[in-house]
């Protein structure tokens with residue numbers, strides 16, 4: 050049966066790959082991001098709408114428009130997120146911290162709190178959160194990004210407790226290194242620096258993560274995958290990456 054799948058940050062990377070894969074399964078999609086022009090050709094027939102998760106009015110409009118277009122929401126993929134810079138705590142100015150926390154934590158909460166009540170009312174729904182292995186292990190220069198992703202763990206745990214008995218599922222998909230625009234955004238457009246992150250190693254591609262999301266969403270209603278941690282074979286921790294051949 051066709052599901053209504055809402056994906057935040059669908060204009061690039063993992064979100065766009067999720068959109069393509071759910072679309073291939075025949076699901077009804079509502080896709081949001083700030084760069085709306087990028088949403089248009091992703092999936093024929095998908096509902097697309099501007100979304101800035103850091104702007105409460107934008108979130109409100111997006112959720113209302115998605116429900117009006119496609120009906121009750123079955124799956125929410127909370128994917129919109131970013132890292133900014135690699136400043137150590139002592140070097141930070143606060144601007145990048147706010148952007149990461151407002152997007153990755155508060156933005157996710159603002160979207161979720163507008164959709165979860167509908168899921169509770171309909172007695173069905175699946176909230177999928179794109180976390181990160183950065184939420185499991187910190188690294189130098191990543192303190193606030195890691196903190197923003199670690200924060201998603203208790204948020205997911207609490208949601209599981211708060212929705213217990215309602216049939217709602219909560220899954221966190223936590224990837225390691227994925228080659229997307231993530232590093233270009235992190236290094237503010239510095240393509241050479243971004244390319245070095247993936248140099249001489251084989252990172253995941255967005256579709257590898259999207260497959261985990263689609264798999265979790267496709268389990269029978271009584272099965273909840275709490276968390277999927279997915280890394281390239283050549284990665285052991287956020288900072289331990291094998292480079293060069295075998």
Ligand SMILES: NC(=O)c1ccc[n+]([C@@H]2O[C@H](COP(=O)([O-])OP(=O)(O)OC[C@H]3O[C@@H](n4cnc5c(N)ncnc54)[C@H](OP(=O)(O)O)[C@@H]3O)[C@@H](O)[C@H]2O)c1
Pocket residue numbers: 057058059060061062063064081082083084085100101102103128129130131132152156179180181182223224225226227228229230231232234255
């Ligand atoms: N790549 C990795 O190595 C990796 C590893 C672990 C976890 N992750 C997580 O995976 C998620 C997706 O990242 P990605 O790798 O696919 O990076 P990406 O290619 O840069 O995509 C990020 C997406 O988030 C959207 N976004 C950012 N800020 C937003 C906002 N304020 N409102 C709405 N949408 C916003 C962007 O859309 P617009 O700019 O058009 O708004 C874009 O579609 C993020 O949560 C990231 O933290 C990535």
